[in-house]
Amino acid sequence: MIHGHRTHTLWIAFLLHRISGVALALFLPAHFWVLSYALNAPQKLDGFLHWAETPIVKFAEFGLVFLLSVHMLGGLRLMALEFLPWTSGQKTAAASTVAASTFLAGIFLLRAI
């Protein structure tokens, strides 16, 4: 799928933005549903939080934090590209959003374990 005319930085940034956007749209409803336990069924929430302590879930959370961060920074990058005066270095900006997101999610993972 990524071949020929698509093998360049900004196309891959687009793909990452779409995947992270769809993943967020799928994850957030589940997220809010679990949070609603805090009001309606606190003991269920405790049970869930206990399950969320397992390493595999911690690692999945690393992925989620990364996706949220990369989507937010990538979205801000696109809005800057579109609404601020043009600057070269768009590839650097796209790579930086991925780097910053990896860093952020990494810190999150280190604090969690």
Place this chain on the structure above:
Amino acid sequence: MPKEQQMSVSVWRGGATGAFQSFDVKMEDNQTVLDVVAWIQQYADPTLSYRYACRVGMCGSCAMMVNGVPRWTCRTHVNKVLKDGHMEIGPLRNLPVIKDLATDMDPFFDKWVAAEGLHHPTQTRDDPIEAIDPTNAARVEINAGIECINCSVCYAACDTVAGNPDYLGPAALQRAWSVYNDSKDANKQAILDAVSGVGGCHNCHSQGSCAVHCPNELNPMNAIAGLKRETARNFFKRRT
């Protein structure tokens, strides 16, 4: 003398449906992809259809897909694209195929008009010629766009065009941006209206394939960002 070297070239035959046909072509020094196509047509199969005119990167008529990448074939050297002695040449993407390597460019050019990428005069031919300051910021903004050779390489590279046949595409929008910045243009509102409709500039996802593949190293993505800015500014200006 070294042994004569051959390359194997797959060439699209047919229209919208068809198949790739393989040819063995002798390798030469300083051979372009267009040279290869011309050789096949002259020596292997005279019924092969393709299009070119200037052979020096001026006319924009020779663009084709080479190994899945849109390129101006008259200025693409074989040794740059050959992979293990093989290459694949097809008609430009995102356009109807007439026959073999020749595409119907009408949709591409119709969209230049649909984007109002045409001159709306402020004066008549009887008026004196207006002096334009070449250092003026709006004039400098046009510098890149006017080098476009209408080759449709960017249009073939754009996945937004592939997904939405109504999308005006990078070249037409870049043209609209040039005309919009022209101090001699009388109807800038018509341009903004034309580029903010269903097929307009806001469809663009800033993937930048247009800028990566444009053989003249132009940046339609930059021009489209300019149109997004101006249409947004215009939207708020009109409301207040």
